[in-house]
Amino acid sequence: MFAQVIVDVPAKQTNRPFDYIVPPELRTWVGIGSRVGVPFGPRTLQGFVVGLAEATSMDASKLKKIEQVLDLMPPLNPELVQLARWMSRTYICHEITALQAMIPGALKAKYEKRITVAEHNGINGGDDPHGAPGQAMLLPESPEEQAILAFVRQKGSVTTDMMLSRFPGAGPLLKRLLEQGKLAWEQTVKDRLNAKKLLVVEPAADAGTLVSASGRLPAGAKRQKELLLFFAEHPEPVPLAELTDKLGVGAGTVKSVAEKGWLAVKEREVFRDPYAGKAFARTAPLPLTEQQRGVLKPIAETLDRRDHRVFLLHGVTGSGKTEVYLQAIQTCLDQGREAIVLVPEISLTPQMVERFKGRFGDAVAVMHSRLSQGERYDEWRKIGLKRVKVVIGARSAIFAPFENLGLVIIDEEHEASYKQEESPKYHARDVAIERAARQGAVVVLGSATPSLESYAKSVSGKAGRDGEDASSYTLLTMSERVEGRPLPEVHVVDLREELKAGNRSMFSRGLYEAIERRLRRNEQTVLLLNRRGYSTFVMCRSCGHVVQCPHCDISLTYHQVSRTMRCHYCGLSQPEPKTCPSCESEHIRYFGTGTQRVEEELGKLFPGIRVIRMDVDTTSEKGAHEKLLSRFRSKQADVLLGTQMVAKGLDFPDVTLVGVIAADTVLHLPDFRAAEKTFQLLTQVAGRAGRHKLPGEVFIQTYTPDHYSIVTASGHNYEAFLDSELEMRRQRGYPPYCELVLITLSHEQVPLLVRAGESFASRLKQGWERLRPKAAGGGQTEEPYFEVYGPVASPIPRIKDRYRFQCMIKYRGNVDVSALLAETAAAFDETVRKDKLQISIDVNPQVLM
Incomplete structure (x- = not known):
């Protein structure tokens, strides 16, 4: 058998596969999508099998063999391998790059270089060192060389660290031996992670035998008796660590009983569970509103027909899109098929996980970047082993290796985070549609503010592009909130008028009074400022010098907590300046407003106020999003302050006020989508208020209150925004017109x-x-x-x-x-x-x- 392998080398030829012989002993384990270690020149590299054949057009005598198979089961299936080929062509990247993007980081092999004794050296393998002309020069010339070569030969192969630990200071000698050919490098492919193993204890006899055995033990063996009687009543396997903790016995006691043949200690593979110890209350489907039933019906009918179709679900905030998702997934699962749910922000994942695990239990796997490498590895393996039927995650979850995919849901489909900014620069929405078409699956794109490209494809006559069928997207609409709850009242505050009135605070008078009312009524507030840090830039008032990154043409952002200035592009961090780097003046001023500064100002204006700040700086640790949102949900804080991660998807019953500190942060960027992003952000964050029984109120602070994106967002009027924005795009020739x-x-x-x-x-x-x-x-x-x-x-x-x-x-x-x-x-x-x-x-x- 011959395998076509795409090899992990950053060169032009990687887009064509190389033929390798599949040795007889590996044929059982090699399949399309397998990761393999193959010789490539002097190295062993990772590759992906993209084809198998009984014959080859190459000279078989010159082909090399696959050296190792890195997984017992191929991590990718044939459909994903074909999808990678499509991605390679569509996004102009190497096929190996697309294949690597599909697997979690834990499955991206690393290369390990080890030192071996060169095969032609007489000391290796017992050959006569004088048996061949020219080999005498390879003989050891000193006791140090002899010791090094003997050590390497004894070990078979060693790492550089092992060598230098055994022979400190031998670096130059080691280098010389390598240059002389007495030692050689050997590169191997090594997985970053292995399956987690756990020692478990289980009975090796029936209950009656265990009880009888306990009676024959001497009186002093109380702990051993307890163990036997415990397993007589509880015959299921128990992890060793849990058993010793529960019964207060030592591992030595367990070992003694096992040696007598009454218990067995075995090594078992276990899955790392990011939600271990957390209980999810099971939920039942909720009664649907008329609009929810109206949009679910065509989705369910298309699933029943097993057709491929794309639905754009345009539902206002609070209209119950998530319940539609859940019931559509249930229809999919009832057919024996699988579903993928994509969310744009890690901050949305805790709430979505709670709702989906509450409905579908252990059938749900979670894939996002804040899980540990081991947790992501095991979630991926659960999918391959068919232990789960639903995957929730960020954009890369679209590559979950399901073989019977029936439904893909993309929540907040308009979000830019679905586009990967590193190669391959794919958009998860487009990949989802391509993948669903290959499997005959349904795609549901959900949003209160759909992207113009998606909306145009779903509405006949609205900027359909050449070669595309506008009816290929079917528009579904939910224009009312659940139980007829009203959308929040929105106040647009002109900050220019606030300045004229003498208010130089970052809070307008109306927003200040609204926060004060919520504190009195024990209600909660969400404040949005789409800018992290303390100040946007640092400037000298004497000479006007702005402190910039020395490596990037961008100003540094000041972070007060760490008293550092950081570049948000290259990651440079340096201490805050005491004097101007240009003129040495001490008149340094911090301009602009960041989330840290808003937090500080809230503490000054409202003594005792409890603020939770959510931005990149406060959510870098694993589980930080979940902890912060749980604290806010349990009313351990009055205000949730953050960047755009607080603007969407979050649902808290006591949030009745939303404040947008500065609505203009995105509006004036050199980006033709600036108005669309502003409208989407304002509409989404406004939708966090008044989602339950208490009515909501929103304050939008801006210096451009007459801009159509702000006017239409304040009126919850997507159609009016659409008309204005499409006309602008048409005149200037931007998507969806090109x-x-x-x-x-x-x-x-x-x-x-x-x-x-x-x-x-x-x-x-x-x-x-x-x-x-x-x-x-x-x-x-x-x-x-x-x-x-x-x-x-x-x-x-x-x-x-x-x-x-x-x-x-x-x-x-x-x-x-x-x-x-x-x-x-x-x-x-x-x-x-x-x-x-x-x-x-x-x-x-x-x-x-």
Whole structure:
């Protein structure tokens, strides 16, 4: 048998598989999707099996054998392997990159280099050192060399650390032995993680035998008697640590009884459980409103027909979308099929986990980045072993290795976090639709503020693009909250008027009074400021110098708790300045407002107020989101203050006030989606108020109260926003009226970067001229459009000491842009390798910075 293997080497040829012989002893374990260790040149590398065959077009005598299989069961199935091929072409990345993106970090093998005695050395294997001409030079020349070679031969292979521990200071001698060929490197593929093993104790005889045995023990063996009588009554296996703790017996006592043949101590594999010890109260399906029944019906009917279809569920905040998800999943499970649920924020996961585990119990696996490597490894294995039927997680959960997928739900489908910013730069929504089409599954995209691209695809006549069927997305609408609860009243506060009235506080008079009322009534408040840290930038009042990152063209953000200034792009951290780095003046001022500063101001204005701050700084530890939200739910705090992670999905019955400190933080960024992101953020955070019996109130503070995104958000009017935004996009030629590709080139030298950028843009234009006649054919109703803009300096022209230029492609119609980009990028492979030019291609980008 022969295997086609995509090998983990960062080179052009990795997009083609290499043939390897599958040894007879490994045939049982090698399947499509298996991770294997294969020889590649002088190294052993990880690879993925993407095909199996009984014959090969290569000379079989020259093929090498697969050396090792890294998993008992392939971590990927054939469908995912095919999906990786589609991702490679669509997102212009190597196939190995797409395959690696599909598996959790714990399954991404690491390479271990070990030192061995070179095979041709006479000391290795007992060969006569004088038996071959030219071999005498390989004989040990000193006692130190002899000792090192003998040590390595005895061990078989050793790591560098083992060698230097045994022979301190022998580094130079070791290097010389390697250069002379007396020692050699051997590279192996090693998993980062193994299955967790646990010692368990179980009876080795029936209850009657155990009771009888306990009676024959001497009077002094009380602990042994207790053990036997315990297992006579409880015959199920018990972990050794739990048993010794429960009965107060030592491991030696257990061992003694086991040696007599009455108990057995065995090693068992156990799954790491991130929710061990946490009970989830089981729940039953809730009665549905008329609108909920109306949207669930077509989803359930499509599941029954086992058709592929995409539904866009546009439901206002509090309309009960989650209950629709739960009941749709139940329909899917009743058919013996599986479901994936994607959420955009880790902060949403605790509440979703509680609701889904409460409904489906242990049939639910959870996949997100805040789990430990071991926990993610075991959740992944549970999926492969078919122990779970539902997966909840962030974007990478779309790659859960289900083989009978029936339903994919993407909650808050408009969120930019579904787009991965590292290669492969995939969008989970598009991957979900492609995967569901392959398996005949249903996709439900849910949001109170759908992305314009999704909404346009679901509404006939609303900016449908060439080659796409607008009816391929079916629009489902829920326009009312559960039980007819009203949407919150929204007040837009003009901060310019507040300044004119002499109010220089970060809280308007209306918001201040509203917070005061909630404190009196023992109700809760959510405050949003989409900016972490204490101050946006640090400036000298004497000379105007702004403290910037020395490696990136961006100002540093001040964090008061640690008294440091940080770059949120390269991670640089340095102490706060006491004097100006430029003029040495002591007149340093902190401008702008961050979450830390808002927290400090709340403490000054409302003595005794209890504030929970949620941002990247306070949620870095494992389980931090869950702990903070649990404290807020149990009313251990009056205010939940945070960045956009508090803006969506959270549901607390006593939250009756939402305050947006500054609605303009996103609005004026150089991004054509700025208005859309502002509308979505304001609408989502406003939806946190008044979700239960108590009515809600919202204050939006802004310097641009007349902007249509703020006006329409305050009126809960998605359709009015849609009309204004679509007209702007149509006039300027932005999605959904076209597709975009962003190409970013970076290098340490500007002249080389400029030349490369101009050459890349020129090649793209030349390639389009070759493709234009073909693109214009095929009965297209509209002339295909393709335009290259740039190269120009990126909005942030330097990051990590590398200068950045970018080109933008706009296109629509029958344009094979993937093939054109792949061809153009391939022409730069030599420049990339030789001159360390970096090229990033982002298809349908979400971030243009």
